[in-house]
Amino acid sequence: MYWSNYHSHSIFCDGRGSMEDFVRFAIAKGVLKYGFSSHAPLPFLTKWTMLKDDFIDYEQEFERLKAKYENYIQLYLGLEVDYIYGCSDVQTPFFLDKSLDYLIGSVHYLDKMFNGDYWTIDGDFTTFDWGLKSLYGGDMRLAIERYFEISSLMINHGGFDIVGHVDKIAMNSSNYPDFNPADSWYENLVGETLQLIKDKGMILEINTKSLHEKGITYPDSRFFPLINELNIPIVVSSDCHFPTNVIDGFTPTYKLLKAVGFKTMFQQIAGRWEAVEFNEKGLFC
Ligand SMILES: [Zn+2]
Numbered sequence: 001m002y003w004s005n006y007h008s009h010s011i012f013c014d015g016r017g018s019m020e021d022f023v024r025f026a027i028a029k030g031v032l033k034y035g036f037s038s039h040a041p042l043p044f045l046t047k048w049t050m051l052k053d054d055f056i057d058y059e060q061e062f063e064r065l066k067a068k069y070e071n072y073i074q075l076y077l078g079l080e081v082d083y084i085y086g087c088s089d090v091q092t093p094f095f096l097d098k099s100l101d102y103l104i105g106s107v108h109y110l111d112k113m114f115n116g117d118y119w120t121i122d123g124d125f126t127t128f129d130w131g132l133k134s135l136y137g138g139d140m141r142l143a144i145e146r147y148f149e150i151s152s153l154m155i156n157h158g159g160f161d162i163v164g165h166v167d168k169i170a171m172n173s174s175n176y177p178d179f180n181p182a183d184s185w186y187e188n189l190v191g192e193t194l195q196l197i198k199d200k201g202m203i204l205e206i207n208t209k210s211l212h213e214k215g216i217t218y219p220d221s222r223f224f225p226l227i228n229e230l231n232i233p234i235v236v237s238s239d240c241h242f243p244t245n246v247i248d249g250f251t252p253t254y255k256l257l258k259a260v261g262f263k264t265m266f267q268q269i270a271g272r273w274e275a276v277e278f279n280e281k282g283l284f285c
């Protein structure tokens with residue numbers, strides 16, 4: 001039995017450890033397949049994305065580690081690429097020129113605020129609240145509808161393998177008493193997005209980053225039965241920013257997925273994504 005993780009960060013973006021630190025922890029925790037997915041460079045500077053000029057070092061360090069640890073772990077090179085409407089997506093020369101094992105498409109930013117910065121839904125609550133009020137007059141439903149509209153544009157645009165943390169906006173919206181993920185309008189929005197992922201043949205990530213701290217996965221476990229019913233290919237990843245978190249939340253998530261009826265999840269095997277059986281202790285060879 002083994003674990004896999006395809007969503008991880010390191011000091012090349014906002015992760016708190018070298019790529020080698022993550023590899024050593026992954027090996028120690030029983031991970032056999034491990035992918036790096038640094039936040040890809042954006043057209044503007046941020047504190048948490050890789051610099052374009054660092055990509056060569058990222059690739060070289062990956063090749064060094066892949067060779068050094070080849071008897072212990074299978075390493076993959078990817079990127080987590082932002083989709084920002086009218087500003088950033090995977091189908092630009094920078095990404096098209098690279099030979100990467102896979103790409104994750106994620107939405108962290110919505111619209112531009114009056115100060116010229118894009119509003120991030122994945123930052124601290126103060127920033128979230130400020131953007132919600134200044135862009136959407138505090139109308140949570142409007143902001144959430146916009147989030148899923150942009151997510152759908154990203155999925156339709158394509159060019160990547162895995163949809164990252166599909167309902168991440170719930171991390172901050174859950175702090176408002178009037179947000180209820182059981183409301184039919186919200187369930188319908190998530191349901192339509194999941195259907196689109198299925199139609200486009202993409203892989204859906206089950207992201208366990210916040211399970212320990214906030215008790216939620218992205219997507220929320222309330223959608224697991226629907227994902228299973230739609231037969232959407234899944235991967236479970238921890239989106240780790242600290243080496244100690246490489247398999248955080250995996251045991252309860254695998255267990256729950258199994259209980260809901262999932263039989264397989266997808267893995268990189270000889271350059272392709274293939275279905276592999278699992279139980280709460282991990283994946284079968
Ligand atoms: Zn992300």
Ligand SMILES: [Zn+2]
Nearest residue numbers: 007009080239
């Ligand atoms: Zn991430």
